[in-house]
Amino acid sequence: MSDTDQGQSFAIEADGDDESNGSTSLAALGRGAKAFFDWALVVVIALVVALGVRTFLFAHFVVEGSSMYSTLETGDRVFVNKVSYRLHEPNRGDVVVLHEIRGTTERDLIKRVIAVGGEEVEMRSCEVRIGGQLLIEPYLDPTVVTPGNCGGDFGPILVPAGTVFVMGDNRAGSQDSRTLGPVLIDDIVGRAFVVFWPRSNWQWL
Structure with a gap:
């Protein structure tokens, strides 16, 4: 080549x-x-x-106001489970977020379920009774809810089916079912299950 x-x-x-x-x-x-x-x-x-x-x-919800003090404080952020009550009825003791209810000054409310449909609820001397039986409420702060500082007696009230009776943990500073009546389950956004912010207030609800 x-x-x-x-x-x-x-x-x-x-x-x-x-x-x-x-x-x-x-x-x-x-x-x-x-x-x-x-x-x-x-x-x-x-x-x-x-x-x-x-x-x-x-969803997440920012707490405003003192109606759930001292469990929840203004500025606390909670996560809300929006499907809980599609699977089962609300349980007594659940902390729930509600849509605005006529007669309140709040856009949304966060309260605790005290009684469910079919139960009879009343309060005497700051003690809540369901069907005549004392309701044990370990979530209440005894320095906040004191005799003479819980909003007064009421009931007995029969809670209709499809509704719940809700109250704030700060009994003297809460607009709730005592004045607004039982709440439709359909008006519940969901169950608040954890405070995630601020970190100092982190807790399961």
Whole structure:
């Protein structure tokens, strides 16, 4: 083979390397673009899921006012389970967020379920009774709820089916079922189950 042939052969091989390098670069670029779009898709799906979870499963609520003191204080942030009462009826003792009720000054309310449909509730000398039996309420602060500082006696009241009787833990400073009447279960946003902020007030409810 002549020197010229060798030079031509070398030139052809060099051209082949350029094409190979170009193909490799394009392939790498394609893989990078695919990885980017895959991650973008993951982020979009995560956002959609997060939005769906927040919209349909959970919500957060900022406490305003002192009606649930000292269990909850102004500025406390709680997570609310919005599906609990699609699966079962509210239970006595649950802390619930309610839609605005006519006659109150609050947009939303957060209260505690004291009695459920079919139960008879009354209060005498700051003691709540259900069907004549004393209701034990360990969540009450004895320095806040004291004899003569709990809003006065009431009842007995029969709670209709499909409703709950709610009260604030700060009995003397709460607008609740004592004046507004039992609340429709359909007006309950969900069950508040944890205080997540501020960290100093973190607690399960």
